[in-house]
Amino acid sequence: xxxxxxILFLIALIVGIGxxxxxxxxxxxxxxxxxxxxxxxxxxxRWRNMVRIALGQTKMVVRPVAGLMHIIVYVGFIIINIxxxxxxxxxxxxxHRLFSPLGGLYDFLIGSFEVLALLVIVAVVVFWIRRNIIxxxxxxxxxxxxxxxxxxxxxxxxxxxLMLLFLTMNAADFQLQQLGAEHYTxxxxxxxxxxxxxLLDGLSISSLMVIERTAWWLHILxxxxxxxxxxxxxxxxxLLAFPNTYYGRVKPQGEFNNLESVTNEVKLMxxxxxxxxxxxxEGGAAVxxxxxxxxxxxxxWVQLLNAYTCTxxxxxxxxxxxxxxxxxxxxxxxxMDTRDRLEEVGKVMDANKGEFVPDxxxxxxxxxxxxxxxxxxxxxxxxxxxPVSIDPLSIIVEMRRYLVMEQSAAPMELxxxxxxxxxxxxxxxxxxxxxxxxVNE
Numbered sequence: 001x002x003x004x005x006x007i008l009f010l011i012a013l014i015v016g017i018g019x020x021x022x023x024x025x026x027x028x029x030x031x032x033x034x035x036x037x038x039x040x041x042x043x044x045x046r047w048r049n050m051v052r053i054a055l056g057q058t059k060m061v062v063r064p065v066a067g068l069m070h071i072i073v074y075v076g077f078i079i080i081n082i083x084x085x086x087x088x089x090x091x092x093x094x095x096h097r098l099f100s101p102l103g104g105l106y107d108f109l110i111g112s113f114e115v116l117a118l119l120v121i122v123a124v125v126v127f128w129i130r131r132n133i134i135x136x137x138x139x140x141x142x143x144x145x146x147x148x149x150x151x152x153x154x155x156x157x158x159x160x161x162l163m164l165l166f167l168t169m170n171a172a173d174f175q176l177q178q179l180g181a182e183h184y185t186x187x188x189x190x191x192x193x194x195x196x197x198x199l200l201d202g203l204s205i206s207s208l209m210v211i212e213r214t215a216w217w218l219h220i221l222x223x224x225x226x227x228x229x230x231x232x233x234x235x236x237x238x239l240l241a242f243p244n245t246y247y248g249r250v251k252p253q254g255e256f257n258n259l260e261s262v263t264n265e266v267k268l269m270x271x272x273x274x275x276x277x278x279x280x281x282e283g284g285a286a287v288x289x290x291x292x293x294x295x296x297x298x299x300x301w302v303q304l305l306n307a308y309t310c311t312x313x314x315x316x317x318x319x320x321x322x323x324x325x326x327x328x329x330x331x332x333x334x335x336m337d338t339r340d341r342l343e344e345v346g347k348v349m350d351a352n353k354g355e356f357v358p359d360x361x362x363x364x365x366x367x368x369x370x371x372x373x374x375x376x377x378x379x380x381x382x383x384x385x386x387p388v389s390i391d392p393l394s395i396i397v398e399m400r401r402y403l404v405m406e407q408s409a410a411p412m413e414l415x416x417x418x419x420x421x422x423x424x425x426x427x428x429x430x431x432x433x434x435x436x437x438x439v440n441e
Contacts, residue, residue: 009091009220016224023231027308030346033356034301042250049389054245059387063315066130069123074238076116076123077159080166083113087220097173100187111189114170117163118192124160128153138314143333148234148312155235158226165219171196172212181205234312241388244309247302248389253380256397259291292402295362296342299398306390307338316382316392322375329375331382331392337367338395364399373400374411 039046052058057074061067089098100106131139131152139152171193176184200208230236237244293299296307316331317323323330341363349356364370376396383391403409410418417427425432 003094006092006094012221012224013088013091016221016227019228020231023228026346026350027231027236029349030342031301031304031308033297033342033345034299034304035297037300037302039247039302045250046246046248049248049250050242050246053248053387053389054241057387062385062387065126066313069126072116072119072123073127073159076120076163080113080116080120080163081223082109083166084220084223087216091220096183097185097187100185106187107189110170110187111191114167114190114192117166120163121160124156124163128156131156138318141314141317141330141332143330143336144312144314148336151233151235152312154229155233158222158229162219162222162226165215165222167193167196169212169215169219172200172208172215175200175203176205176208176212179205179208181209234310237309237311237388240305240309244305245389247305249383249391249394253383259401262291290402291405292400293395293398294364294402294406296338296345297356298402299338299395303391303395303398304338304342306392306395307335307342309388310335310339310390311388312336313387315385315387316390319381319385321379321381322377327375328369329372331396334368334372334392334395335390338363341367364402368399370403370409373403376400 057067057071060070086097086099090096097106102109130136131149139149144152170188170190173184173188174190174193175197177186200211203211230239290298296304310332312332314332316335317333320329320331341361344359344361345356348359373396376393378393378397380393383393386392400410404414408415416429420427420429424430426435428435
């Protein structure tokens, strides 16, 4: 019977990690539905971006209050979970505080973990107040109704409970050490949980052991559950922020990509020695499958990675001049819609043995409207504001490209401008010979 807890722990660990691996495989499959894109350039710059933005959190602190609170939660949650390694080994081996022989270093680590746990609790409370009492404008936009709002609060509740369980576990452990309970050797420093100990005064050793073991089990099971919750949550960015910042844009923000097929046609037009009536050479460039994008499969895999990495923080939308002036466009909604459509495509594939069967829907129209796309001023404010290097503008441009080049569905003003450029060599409706007439007026 003494090995039953170890066996149960091992089963829980295998199930938790196995389910997480299954979700990671599904996530990878969905991202790979995107078109291939070469991001092997500027490797040194990409590494610097990842270290500076994802690890260093440099774009978070642009807004000091939120930035500081996020760094506390980020550092605290990551560092505190170093103790998870000890918990896992204790659970498998049946030991208790396996690393306690480290002595003073162990005391320092446990004490540091407790201070960080308290700071995480404070930061989480601040975040909850900002979302639910102060109700910052970027958290109450239409796209945040329903599940996004519940998800944001759920993450805060989970983090709060996990930190509270950690401190409760340590408080009971500390009391058991003081009472000389068997197997509870003197180890660790408890600068925060010692203030919880008075609540446990008068309890028997057996009762304290029940509290300590219950908090221990709930803490590790909560971590495993949270690990698997990530796939369904905006909190997936804690895993994807690193690859996303590495593969993020390194070209100047105002530089748009050109379609190779269009570039080749322009080069042909500009070549005075080319015969415009010549038949295409055998084995020439393939006919493009589609200009631009109307669904998630038309986007590249980096753009799909962007969609899964979105933190739904709303900084992009709060900086968007179109949104600020009451337009329907919200860059955050563009990313959320892309992720939702990608998830829908993934479910269709799951139901059809890995094959996508057309479901009569697409990203353009069913999720993102024409009005949203044409409201964009392509100013790159959303790209600049994103703390994890997401590029909503690239998706908007690809979908507008589809509307113009595949459906001829550009707004009248844009069609007029393009007609003028074609006929007059400029956006204005004047013959080239008449452009300077205003000088004599």
